[in-house]
Amino acid sequence: MMGRPEGLKLIDENGKRIDGRKKYELRPIKMEVGVLKNADGSAYIEWGGKNKVLAAVYGPREIHPKHLQRPDRAILRVRYNMAPFSVEERKKPGPDRRSVEISKVIRGGALEPALLLHMFPRTAIDVFIEILQADAGTRVAGITAASLALADAGIPMKDLVAACAAGKIDGEIVLDLNKEEDNYGEADVPVAIMPLKNDITLLQMDGYLTKEEFLEAVRLAIKGAKAVYQKQREALKEKYLKIAQEVEGNE
Numbered sequence: 001m002m003g004r005p006e007g008l009k010l011i012d013e014n015g016k017r018i019d020g021r022k023k024y025e026l027r028p029i030k031m032e033v034g035v036l037k038n039a040d041g042s043a044y045i046e047w048g049g050k051n052k053v054l055a056a057v058y059g060p061r062e063i064h065p066k067h068l069q070r071p072d073r074a075i076l077r078v079r080y081n082m083a084p085f086s087v088e089e090r091k092k093p094g095p096d097r098r099s100v101e102i103s104k105v106i107r108g109g110a111l112e113p114a115l116l117l118h119m120f121p122r123t124a125i126d127v128f129i130e131i132l133q134a135d136a137g138t139r140v141a142g143i144t145a146a147s148l149a150l151a152d153a154g155i156p157m158k159d160l161v162a163a164c165a166a167g168k169i170d171g172e173i174v175l176d177l178n179k180e181e182d183n184y185g186e187a188d189v190p191v192a193i194m195p196l197k198n199d200i201t202l203l204q205m206d207g208y209l210t211k212e213e214f215l216e217a218v219r220l221a222i223k224g225a226k227a228v229y230q231k232q233r234e235a236l237k238e239k240y241l242k243i244a245q246e247v248e249g250n251e
């Protein structure tokens, strides 16, 4: 949300956005599961071509330092990290306030409610979300990739967590803001859901909305997340199909 260049319109007279999308249209999303050999689970997402996100999961595994162990359940640790080359101006490497906050909300808010952590006492499950390229919406892309990587690692879950944002630009509620829309728009509302449980696991808001606009944005973001959920299921199926074909080929 910043001062916009004079004359810049985010929605044109035909109702099209600057990247050609309609108001309720998602950016194209590609997902692949099991992309890293040395992680227990992994996933890669391209969201709108310009967001490139990798998620890796390790565990359940022994905890170091040991005093962090919980006798009744696994602990979940999440690190959201932006690569220095992920944005136009080189980003200073390492954690900053924003990435620490995002790591925290992704862990406690978005992912933890989905996992059956009590099945693995005294262990840790580590989730690494690496933003290789950023174009707004990296936290929802990160949550979506992390949840796929957790499923790929075989961690028992109540449901996959799927995420998407909606927001307000030029006075209109729209789905899935890109970078210009996020910069020059009025508000952004990222949402994560567990569709089977009809549960919202993360809900944030940046900017200003009336109560009615807020509810409209949340409803729209949930719709978007449900579409993302279908793509997650397809990506997982694709992986198992590949394995099945390999097994058949070896017989």
Ligand code: ADP
Residues within 6 Å of the ligand: 087, 088, 089, 091, 098, 134, 135, 136, 137, 138, 139, 140, 179, 182, 188
């Ligand atoms: P999200 O990526 O979840 O939408 P934000 O709303 O905080 O999170 O950020 C929006 C976008 O702003 C990011 O996707 C990225 O493109 C850009 N951005 C965030 N942090 C930086 C940074 N330190 N330097 C340059 N661009 C950044």
